[in-house]
Amino acid sequence: MKNNPQSVPRQATASTPLTPKISLIIPAQNEAGSIGKVLDDVPEGVSEKIVVDNGSTDDTAAVARKHGATVLHEPRKGYGYACLKGMNYLGETSKPPDIVVFMDGDYSDYPEELPKVVAPILEDRYDLVIGARSKALREPGSMTPQQVFGNWLATFLMRLLFGARFTDLGPFRAIRYEAFKRLKMEDKTYGWTVEMQLKAIRHKLAYIEVPVRYKKRIGVSKVSGTVKGSIFAGVKILGWIFKYSIR
Structure with a gap:
């Protein structure tokens, strides 16, 4: 069943925070060799940098603290578990x-591009912004063939079934906090990104x-780096x- 996604800009409101x-x-998870570089490249304007240590066996947490992050611990392995841990923490502040x-x-993302990713929200025009890893801006070899095919298949099906306009399931993304609460996210592992985008369509965000831009990561991916993942x-x-x- 197709939905009619509200991917057009919404009207600006006077309530937008200055x-x-x-x-x-x-x-x-086990990103001690990269997390410091990521944190150091985050531009000014971010109120809090939160690293969710997802059961690391290396010095990820210690390095993150050294580079100015708030560190949370989520021993249950899974990308969604880690993201939910961070969101639950924010909800309790x-x-x-x-x-x-x-x-x-x-360190596959470019943290210095964060202002570009949040800009459409700051302009009070959008609720969700996906950093799309376009082929022209990707470092060769930064995405595995299975990642490229998986992104193409998923976004093709989303266009076919729901009329969506997504081209990527990229992890670098920004969302209005109040809009996020409406989504009632559930996924604990690999489906976090696609769940957010599907629910954004459903809730007409x-x-x-x-x-x-996107570059080769430091270390081996826990997902695309293994056949099982x-x-x-x-x-x-x-x-x-x-x-x-x-539905």
């Missing part, structure tokens, strides 16, 4: 942020993609898409 509070959540940014801890991620992503197609 100095929005931006929080950054970085899930990390006295003043939650206006915008939440998600970024990987492997105004969304847009902005092209971002690639298969499980693919099954979970397709499961979410077909789950929504029959």
